[in-house]
Amino acid sequence: MSLDRFIGEFDRALRTLTGAVQAARPSPAAELFEPELSRNERDQAMRLMRVNHCGEVCAQALYQGQALATRNPRLEQPLRQAADEELDHLDWSARRVRELGGHTSRLNPLWYAGSLAVGYAAGKAGDRWNLAFLRETERQVEAHLASHLARLSPRDTVTRVIVEQMKVDEAAHAAMAQRLGARRMPEWGRRLMARSAGLMTRLSYWV
Numbered sequence: 001m002s003l004d005r006f007i008g009e010f011d012r013a014l015r016t017l018t019g020a021v022q023a024a025r026p027s028p029a030a031e032l033f034e035p036e037l038s039r040n041e042r043d044q045a046m047r048l049m050r051v052n053h054c055g056e057v058c059a060q061a062l063y064q065g066q067a068l069a070t071r072n073p074r075l076e077q078p079l080r081q082a083a084d085e086e087l088d089h090l091d092w093s094a095r096r097v098r099e100l101g102g103h104t105s106r107l108n109p110l111w112y113a114g115s116l117a118v119g120y121a122a123g124k125a126g127d128r129w130n131l132a133f134l135r136e137t138e139r140q141v142e143a144h145l146a147s148h149l150a151r152l153s154p155r156d157t158v159t160r161v162i163v164e165q166m167k168v169d170e171a172a173h174a175a176m177a178q179r180l181g182a183r184r185m186p187e188w189g190r191r192l193m194a195r196s197a198g199l200m201t202r203l204s205y206w207v
Contacts, residue, residue: 016060017109023091028165029158041153046100047205048148049159053093054105054204055141059086061115066130069123082173089166096162105204131182136190138174140197142167
């Protein structure tokens with residue numbers, strides 16, 4: 001890796017972990033008024049959005065690791081583009097956590113390091129398995145966001161519209177991986193990924 005690229009990758013990691021990112025797209029909730037929510041509704045929304053923000057930190061690391069590992073420029077460019085699009089999610093979710101009076105997960109550096117290693121390993125497994133991992137990740141995130149919509153207060157239109165747009169984008173990234181030739185992830189791989197995501201979700205909900 002060249003020095004310039006190393007500096008660029010380090011800068012990307014630092015910006016992800018410090019929150020020094022700015023969405024290219026305005027928040028889907030930018031024109032909405034803050035709803036009147038009970039303390040419990042606000043706390044639930046804040047914790048769920050903290051989980052989502054943690055997931056976006058992991059997504060940045062996964063995409064970064066996958067892009068670093070692949071030697072196929074045809075694959076690297078879509079991975080970079082998807083990561084850039086998910087910077088919007090990173091910004092939107094962090095802002096919403098703060099609006100609801102909370103803080104992002106204190107364990108984000110740990111999740112980032114682990115996800116970077118996993119993404120790099122997936123990239124080294126070959127393009128089709130790299131894409132299979134990406135497709136399954138996005139599929140599980142889409143399902144995870146759907147479960148959050150079911151848990152959010154119907155009155156919390158601001159949080160809901162952000163999560164809905166994130167869900168649409170995740171589905172598009174899964175479809176992109178499918179178009180590029182993703183294999184089907186074996187059952188043991190899907191279960192392992194789900195268990196790892198479950199651990200991250202439970203811890204970041206509280207910490």
